[in-house]
Amino acid sequence: MSKNKKIFFQIVLMFALLGFTGILINNLIINLTRTDIGFKFNWLIKPASFSLAEHSLPYSPSDSYAWALFIGWINSLKVIISSLILATCIGTLIGFLRVGKNSFFRITTAGFITIVRQTPLLIQLMCWYFVGFLSIRNNTFLNIRNILNISNKGIEFFGLYLSSEFSALLLGLSIFSSAFIAEVIRGGIQSVPLGQWEAYRSLGISEKQGFFKIIIPQALPAFIPGLTSQYLNLAKNSTLAIAVGYSDIYAINDTIINQTGRAIECFIILLFSFLILNLLITKVMGIIDKSIMRSRI
Amino acid sequence: MNLKNMINRLFFGIAAFGFLLTGCASNKQENISRLSLIQERDELICGVSGKIPGFSFIERDGNFKGLDVDICKAFAASIIGDSEKIQFRPLTAAERFLAIKTGDIDLLSRNTTFTLSRDSSGGNGLTFAPVVFHDGQGLMVKKESGIDSIQGLANKSICVGSGTTTEQNINDTFESLSLPYIPIKYQDLNQVVAGYLQGRCQAMTSDRSQLAAARSGFKNAKDHIILDDVLSKEPLAPASDGSEQKLADAMRWTVFALIAAEEQGITQSNIDDKVQLAKNNPQLKSLRRFLGIDGGLGEKIGLRNDFVVKVIKATGNYGEIYDRNLGKNSDVPIPRGLNEIYSKGGLHISPPFN
Known part of the structure; x- marks a missing residue:
């Protein structure tokens, strides 16, 4: 095929695709008008008139729906980022133990991964919340001076107060994701050819040094794609917050849909909020990936 | 992933999503x-x-x-x-x-x-x-808490179902009384009940009928009281x-x-007799109309004339x-x-x- 033909073909394909999308969007708008659902966003500036238990920024029921949604987004972000960090720490530790020499740890971590991976997250979350936190009957489970206090109201750590809803979600999400992350770590480590282990051993390098200085740097590039996909899953799974009463963006959306009846708009906002969030995660992971690749050259 | 790549993916994603939505919206038959x-x-x-x-x-x-x-x-x-x-x-x-x-x-x-x-x-x-069903929103608390009015719930946590008028009413009520409170919101009434029973909140709020219904399933129903305050009209x-x-x-x-x-x-048991009665007595005009013997009322609203009989039966x-x-x-x-x-x-x- 000549170059001109190729370009012509590309242009035709592009127009066909644009036309197709146009038809779909047109169809959607027609259908929305016909079913009388319409497509408006002016309700966003009206007062929300519902209160929220948790907000990191000032919020009152007389603030607008848009602000309530933003507060929800911040709440989501808060739980996603903290779970992401906690899950990575737990997951990495478990992943290391899973491939380690200690057979006791190898078996227990394998058991942990099996149980956590084979049960639904929703059930785990409810378990953490209703069975874990709320069933602390006499109000206090653990109280170490004024440093750590775990009760059915939540966790208090050095004056930092985490509600039981947030704590349950944080723990549930982190533990669930950590099992997957552990498997990513194990896969990455096992992708390093056996020869490398033999090589550092034959050079007389200690196990610890060999593992962290020889094996891990080679396994790192294999971690990134798996980790990225686990992080994206974690972010999306955070919408299960609604099951444990945490005011994340999905829960707030739910209330707004009910008050305004604007389900389509709300879901589009929700979709884009998560799209932006996940594109950010992908971007950051891409940068990390690139810097690792560069450091290897 | 470079920017161009990202935009491409976004574009395809939106197209696929649009397709999905059109699928949803177009199954309504016209005319x-x-x-x-x-x-x-x-x-x-x-x-x-x-x-x-x-x-x-x-x-x-x-x-x-x-x-x-x-x-x-x-x-x-x-x-x-x-x-x-x-x-x-x-x-x-x-x-x-x-x-x-x-x-x-x-x-x-x-x-x-x-x-x-x-x-x-x-x-x-x-x-x-x-x-x-004419209902009104109420609040349920544990008897042992000693709370006997809305004022007693200041600064307390209240379990509430999200996405309902309940959520708005509780806010309106507490705000008009300038009482601060902490709403703990669940999507499902069962979770509201669980949160309340487990002690996450000092009170739960819902329509009074639902509170009574929920309480009927509690182990010790007598340990819970529904406050006298009615927060709203709830015509269901x-x-x-x-x-x-x-x-x-x-x-x-x-x-x-x-x-x-x-x-x-x-009633269900006397409907046949009533129909017979109406058939035999042409002077019972309103009964005959109600049961669809005269008047053709059902047809006017697109139903069969004897729809009332079918319903009561x-x-x-x-x-x-x-x-x-x-x-x-x-x-x-x-x-x-x-x-x-x-x-x-x-x-x-x-x-x-x-």
């Missing part, structure tokens, strides 16, 4: 009224809650039971002529309105509060049938799509038929439905109070069948 559609389909798709004892609840045998369910049966009896031809769809509070608008369900009989924004074309775009009514006038008429007059039958003492009158589900001997006894017919001091009244 045929919902009422005829139900009759052609020979089955009524009725949205219920499925989680509130006394209103709609799945029994041990897998069947739905409750006041809302019986109202659905009455609709099926009047529209199709058979109260068994129903498909029940359990819906959450947030799902229910869109389910009507997209046409997934024919009508909603799900303890839904009749409000202006829900009824209006600028709001949720529904139309409500007459109220089938079935609803349908606001653009379906014919279906709305059929629903409206089916509910009125239930009330009118109680006013006239027509299937479910009994309003009082019978109430007693069966919420009466003294039911699992969830709630005193009739405002839900008596007008002649006994309640609020239920039917316009004339003329």
